Amino acid sequence: MLTKLFQRALFVAITCSAAATWAADKLPHVVILATGGTIAGTGATSTTTVGYTAAKVGVEKLIEAVPELKQVANVSGEQVFQIASENMTNENWLTLAKRVNALLKQSDVDGIVITHGTDTIEETAYFLNLTVKSKKPVVIVGSMRPSTAISADGPINLYNAVAVAGSPDSVNRGVLVAMNDEILGARDVTKTNTMLANTFRSPELGDLGYIVSGKPQYYRATTKKHTADTEFDVSRLEHLPAVDIAYGSANANTLAIDAFVAAGDVGIVYAGTGDGSLATPVRARLTELRQQGVFILRSSRVGNGPTLRNGENDDDKTDFVVSDTLNPQKARILLMLALTKTKDTKEIQRMFYTY
Template identity: 45%
Template sequence: MPRKSVLRLAGLVVGAALVVTGCGGNSGDSANSASTPSATSAQAAPGKTDDAAAPAPGTQPRIAILATGGTIAGKANANSAVGYTAGEATAKDLIDAVPGIDKIAKLSAEQISNIGSQDMNDDVWVKLADRINQLFARNEVDGVVVTHGTDTIEETAFFLDHVVASDKPVVLVGSMRPSTALSADGPANLRSAVQVAASPAAAGRGTMVVLNDTIHGASDVTKTNTTSVQTFVSPNSGPIGHVDAAAVTFTAPLPKQPRLTFPVPGSTPLPRVDIIYSHAGMNADQVNDALGHGAKGLVLAGVGDGNTSKAVVDALSKAAKSGVVVVRSSRVGSGSVVRNAELNDDDLGTVSAMYLNPAKSRVLVQLLLANGITDPAKVQQDFADC
């Protein structure tokens, strides 16, 4: 449920409607499903067109599958019971492994990269975003599915959610088992992702992640288990829908507010933003090392409500007052980091991450810095509005 929060920063009072999902959360009035006509798509952001109209009756939706690698494209290592090499299968291999997928949509396939998601990087992010925006701007497809490794899928989803300027759906999908495993989950997940991307009810929902018959929004989804196929959860808001062989059902309403979007960064690498992981007995070495290597932003993965040792607090405040963007997030798996609660953000010059975890906070700060946004009041407002 939405909550009303008042942000206070250096004398500035800003009223903002917050949703437990944080950035990009859903705050509409009703859910919808693929078995009923699509609701009106979410309000378009400034400069956007509402281009998410359903395909003409009697025609198949056009879905582009953009492959990046990951476990879903992995092949088992004969020398290990659990080991595998990520990024071995191609986009066409993945499609060919799903009988009947061509009955759901008219598919096209492109190989953007073929890497494990632990090696995901700014160059691939920008390449993906540019290609997706191009496909939508030319009206060549009705939706996009991105195959991706699960380790950083939530970060790529969050990035795309804020740089893709269309209400057409983008769905990221992966698997926990390689394509050659005895019980590979990739084929079923890919089929589900195509179903979601082809669903009229998916329009206006931004970027989503689909695994294990469950649909998650980009802002809240996170990986919670190293090996389980039910690894992805949305700890603050819950999933936004479910999919089975017969239907796509959204249980969360369409967002009322437009997504906060940015231009795709024109150059890479993106501005350096480091995550500072808090622990007992901590000194300021991590902060000083990050700054010494050129970090323009720092995200604290703090204990509890975004807290840390006094030595680190002092170092972070000094950095913030020198112009570095400093955000307090938490290493805890759920809950909000409340502004001016455990620490006085107004005095420190820091920003509260609210419901965004450290990894997604880092991505947002990179986008803000890439667009010249460094003022703490503006950064805080964008954390509330995104």
């Protein structure tokens, strides 16, 4: 009798194990690439939400802290960098893009999640939006509170990001940012508050959707080209052209512009007032620099609305490029990549209307 009970118990255990294995095999495989940031940060106390140390917790610990990830995906992790995101460099971006592209070529990888500091999430997201050569989901996630804080937002954000990256509904939507139960597109998202959990917004064009009970719900999609449909190839690039941002204000001068050019910049993004307006001395110097071969791009410090061609400047005459609705930090990224393809300003302007 005991033998039969033992045999039955063994049969049930084997059957349950096989069922669990089958269920796990049906889940998507999502790779988590960790780069540091607040989501991997620690504070002195559970109430420390300012003055903490970023980029302390490794990727395996991040995964272990959210056992619920196993419900939505088979996850594996890699530590690509361990930095605060204000230290993200062009070279870091190239390394990250190449690793993402290599992983997405694998048939057993269904999506990528990148953990990242919030200060430059929008820039990394847009760089990858232009350089990832796959339609598989790539989702960037961070947190506004360190992992040691009361009500740390990192765990739920990570869970949501993995759910989004593993969903077939997320295919061919470009690089996404998943924060605060919202899904935002890389081109339009920006950080809007220095401390609040709902800091990430697409203030002009809106979110793409929400994450509800671990499932993405999409309401719109971008019309701009991205990822597999872009013309940019970073596979052989080791460096990007030097481009910096000069900021417009009252009493504007050319000191920053001159310093950037003296340091070797081949392009300047000018974050002008209003619709990318240029003070008289700034206009004169930028026009002179363009004649000397430096590429000039007009953007706006306002944060919403397009910078219009031939609006606040005769861009056709001065041979400047305008950023359309890209903010200065994203305009810098596109200008750098554009300059790896062409030196024709008409072609560069086309790219700004395309991406």
